[in-house]
Amino acid sequence: MAERKEQVKPLAPAAYRIDYIKNEDEALSMELKKYRHKKYIKCCGCIAALCLIQVVIILVLIFTVFHIKNPKMRINSIRFEGLSNLSNRSANVTLIASVSIKNPNVASFKFSNATTTVYYHGEMVGEARSPAGHVKARRTLRTNVTVDIEIKKMKAIPGLTSDLSDETLEMSAYSRISGRVKITSLIKKDAVVKMNCTMTVNVRNQQIQDQRCRPHVSI
Incomplete structure (x- = not known):
């Protein structure tokens, strides 16, 4: 095949x-x-x-979280020492104020020297400076401010004699704190916290009868 x-x-x-x-x-x-x-x-x-x-x-x-809020200052109490002896030449009068500084931020608030000034009938009769410091994040710092009143300046102001006879003094106190809240190098804010208080002081018991305070924060 x-x-x-x-x-x-x-x-x-x-x-x-x-x-x-x-x-x-x-x-x-x-x-x-x-x-x-x-x-x-x-x-x-x-x-x-x-x-x-x-x-x-x-x-x-x-x-x-990182939004910077304004610090707050509050005067808790004010008292005077030595007012009952104001008529004496050698009297020592002192204002003692309890102040609170509240920091609502997530970073500390660092401030420089705080200044407290006392006025009587619009004239400055005492001034004190508190040391610099800082308030921790979301904390409140309480401190006492002591101001020595200059008796000579008070006695040179007209109206002191009549005020002493009425046993009441109209005075005012002004406090100022400048500082900064810094979270990062880009997120920071400078703030000046101010407190202006007017008060009626009882000379006999050295207590505050009426007190009105107005806080103010400037950026």
């Missing part, structure tokens, strides 16, 4: 094979470029989203 002759498929021309391989390489290269482009876009999108989230978080912190 005669052997069957197998038909042999002729090979494609060499030029066609080269073009086919080249087209496959170009198609693969285009696919790789598209894949890299999509991956690059996704990566840029993720980075942009993370940056946006960080910006939103920073803004929320700035307007909530």
Whole structure:
């Protein structure tokens, strides 16, 4: 039986094979470029989203936790010592004020020397300076301020004799504290806390009969 002759498929021309391989390489290269482009876009999108989230978080912190609030000052009590002997030349009169400084911020409030001035009939009769210090975050600092009254200045003011006969003195006290709240190098605020008090003092018992205080904060 005669052997069957197998038909042999002729090979494609060499030029066609080269073009086919080249087209496959170009198609693969285009696919790789598209894949890299999509991956690059996704990566840029993720980075942009993370940056946006960080910006939103920073803004929320700035307007909530890192929002700097004004410190507050309060005069808890004021008392005088030596007023009953005011008519004596050698009398020593002292004003003692209990002052509270409240810091509602997440960072400490550092302040320089505090000044307290006492007035009688609009004339300054005493002044004292308190040392610099700081109030811890979300804490309240209580301190006593002592002011020595200058008797000579008080006696030189007209009306003292009649006030002593009525056993009441109209006086005022002014306190001023300047400081800074600093959370970061970019988030900080300078503040000046002021307190102006007017009072009616009973000479006999050296107690405050009427006291009106007005706080003020300037930035």
